[in-house]
Amino acid sequence: MDRTILGVRGMGPTKWNLKPDGITPSILCPVVSQASVSVIDGPLATPSGLTTALRSKPSSRLHVSHKILTLISRETTSGRFIPEMDGLRFVAISMVILFHLNGYLTAKSPLHYVAPPDTDWLARLALVGFHGVELFFVISGFMLGLPFASHYIGGGPKVRLERYYLRRLTRLEPPYFVTLLALFALAIWIQGKNTINLFPHLAASCFYLHNLIYGSSSPVIGVAWSLEIEVQFYLLVPVLTLLFAIRRVRLRRFVISLLTVSALSVQTVFLRNHNRFSLSILAYIQFFLIGFLLADVYVTDWKVAPRLRLYWDVAAAAGWPLLFIVLRSDTLTHWILPYLVFLLYYATFRGLLFNRFFTNSWVTAVGGMCYSIYLIHYEVISALGRVTKKITLGGSYWVHLLIPVVCISLCSKGRACGVIGQSGYEIAQRNLF
Structure with missing residues (x-):
């Protein structure tokens, strides 16, 4: 067929x-x-x-847009493409980038701003941007739990674990190892770090064990602390997804919710001031479980085709600002964030207008590149910051935060336009990452 x-x-x-x-x-x-x-x-x-309507002779502008989208969009090897998830990845990676942009700007910029950055609402929003990582964890819980939910709940095919792990290995490891080795070389060549001292950290990062061995993020690739937690989750997925084998819907969701609350309670007692535990899945398991709960709803209630309703846009419009209010309180973040993220993701699937935004082709294209962006964004910000921090255009915090954003956008656009018309082999190489 x-x-x-x-x-x-x-x-x-x-x-x-x-x-x-x-x-x-x-x-x-x-x-x-x-x-x-x-x-x-x-x-x-x-x-x-x-829909079967396509323009028979698309304009040159649309043709160029199509070319760029084709280049920056990723192909799914699992046969499963849910645009809302890539749209939510866009939000998560944007939060993380904004957090690091703000951190670099406030630490390295020699300027004295007209108004202190910490009084600006955008700066305050940027300060909580690191929680974008937890948004990623919910997405991972949903996407990795979905085929198991389809099998146990919907009667879908059984998940073959060898293919499951092979797909993780072939899609995630090549860009990770290339980035890891490149950053190791740059740390020695440019930063002058000692090879002997740095090599053990490289070895630990290669096996995703740096968090557990050293109790801190890797000096070679600092952002990989969250990837190590993801790997721990990958290994536990076949066991955790046995939750979907519970036949009764209410009981199944009650158990998932109970485990979520239990994890939050245990964390307040045992994980405080323990770096190795706080950098493990034990400190973030609730977000993956919330992803499971959303996968349950997706398969059971929506039958993978949720109906869109305008009143869910109202919930989303109220929920997203509320998210950043909650994130300013550690207590509220700990107890409320997982459930608030569930509500926001639910509204993303169900809202008419918000769904349209999150499934926009450009939004999903950027969200689909979040893994490679996440791996190198910190180094890109640092490299561009060495140049852009010297640019002075008044004393506005907003203007100087926007300068590196524009530079990054122009570089990305130039790269995309420059490869239009290249061979399929080169495009395939790009899609590997």
Whole structure:
């Protein structure tokens, strides 16, 4: 069977190649569409809407947009593409980048601002941006729990663990090791660090053990602390997802919720001032469980095709500002954040306007690149900051925060435009990352 259908919820027309081994999307152009298609392995793959309208002669502007989108979009090897999740990844990576941009600017900039940065609402928002990592954890819980939920709840095919781990290995390890070795070389060559002293940290990072061995983030690749927690979750997924084997819906969700509350309670007692535990999955298990709960709702209640309602936009419009208010309090963050993130993600799937934003082709394209962006964003900020911090355009904090953002955007756009028309082999190399 080899058919083609068009349409993705809230996105432009998208070509879906239906083959026996799954459904693989490839973006055609960023024309807004009301169509809705949800993709998941197994018998639950039921598109809720189709559109077949495409311009026969697209304008050159659309053609260029299509080329750029094709270059920066990723292909899914699992046959499962849920645009809302890439849209939420966009928010998470934006929060992390804003946090590090603000940190670099306030630490390295020689300027004296008209108003102190800590009095600016954007700076306050940036200060809580590191919680974007926890948004990623919920997404991981959802995406990795989904095939198991499909199997246990929806009668989908059994997840083959060897393929599950092989997919993780082949998709995540190449860019990670390339980045790790490159940063190791730069640390020795540019920063003048001692090879003998740094090598044990490199070895620990190679095996995702730096958090547990040293109780701190790696001096080679500092952002990898969260990736090590993700790896711990990957290893536990086959066991944790046995929760989906509980047949009764209410009981299953009660158990997941109970485990979440229990984790929060235990953390307040045992994980305080213990670096190795606070840098392990034990300190973040609640976010992965919330992802499981969302996967349960997605498969059980929505049948992978949630109906959009405007009143969920109202909930999202109130919830996102509330998120940043909650994040300013450690106590509220600990007890409320997991459930608030669940509500926001739920509203993203159900809201009419917010769903359209989060499934926009450009938003999902950037969100789909979040892994490679996350690996190198700190070094890119540092490299560009050495130049941009010398640019003085008045005493506005906003202006000087915007300068590196514009530079990064222009570099990204130039890279995308520069590779238009390159060979498929080069494009395949890009898609590896």
